[in-house]
Amino acid sequence: MNYRGKLYRALNPVHARQPLSGRGAELHGGRFNSKGLPALYASLTVMTALREANQVGSLQPTTLVCYEADIESVFDGRESAALEARGMTLQALADPTWRDQMKASGDAKTQIFARQLIDEGYHALLVRSFAPGATEQDLNLVLWRWGNAAPARLSLIDDENRLA
Template identity: 70%
Template sequence: MLYRGPLFRALNPVYAREPLSGRGAELHGGRFNPRGVPALYSSLTVLTALREANQAGSLQPTTLVSYDAEVDGVFDTRDEATLAAEGIDAAALADDTWRDQMKAIGEARTQVFARGLIAKGYRAMLVRSFAPGATKDDLNMVLWQWSDSPPSRLTLIDDENRLSR
């Protein structure tokens, strides 16, 4: 699948000066990337990005950024038949015990799934948000490969270089 359009991230201000690094996800691992694998977790809407970044407790300081994206090779998890062909289902994607699995056995099932997609050449994955208050229409894009050119172009929108100050 080819995705063209805006993407949004609500960053911890610690990472605001490096909005294209994927370093936080690489260091700690995420639902769809094991430790050591960089990933950019983005959302298709601003509200979804804010929900994703502030899932526990009160709203914390957040830096909201947007990107213009053109990413080819996106795996669409909304297609249940395609998911089944990969040996996983929507319930497994939503399983909130992924952190416990990661601690117990090194990688969560969703991380193993993502590693398999990466090995098959997928650059990103479109997946619903599992943040509190999200609906099936709140979508995220998890990118494993990105650059300033196709086939996985991601351009930060910062015309005034505000993040470099």
Template identity: 70%
Template sequence: MSGQGAALYGGRFNSKGVPALYASLSVLTALREANQVGDLQPTTLVCYRAAIAMVFDTNDAAALDAAGLDEAALADPSWRDQMKATGEAKTQRFARDLIGAGYNGLLVRSFAKGAGPGDMNLVLWRWGKGTSSLLELIDDEDRLR
């Protein structure tokens, strides 16, 4: 829930130092995302209860075009190389601009192997109780203690 893992290394939609929480809208998408290299690895899946305002939807082609991006730019696998070369990938700059504009998150399709257009992820930069981006971990049986 802290987003510190993403902040430590940076991700496709967050620069190093920027906490982010990457979530998937379906279990299968989450498994694909968590296991992008090699064979299926042990994976812990959790569920959240969420009420998130101000989420940029990359399915809105006009809004994406207005931001100077298209799906190919979002899917560009060279984002890590861009980050190493310039300090910030194009998708990370896009995220920084969205954060500055007050967005709490980004709805974007998964680019993991085997994912299709309906496999969606939610990337959050702001979340917590008592905010416009309410996120609560569901663990009714206290299994994660």
């Protein structure tokens, strides 16, 4: 599938000046990227982005950004049959122990799955949010490839250069 439209991220202000870098995920790893692999975790709605950024405790200072996206080759992580064809399930995607798996063996099952998708040529993964309070309608797009042009164009909306 392809994704065209707006995406949102609620960033820690420390990283707000580099909203296109994927550096935080690269340094620490994420549910769908191993350490060393840059990734951008974006949401399809503002509220989902805020839930994702503030999963523990009270709302912390946050910089909200918006992108215009035109991403080809997106794997739809809501499709059970497509997941199962790759040895993955909806339940495994939601497994909250992915950090423990990463510490124990170097890579979580979801990170191995993501690497498989990248090797197959996917630029991104559409997946539901697993943040507290999220519903099946709260969706994220995890990008592994992005840039200024097709097939994975992502541009920050910052008409007044506030983050320059």
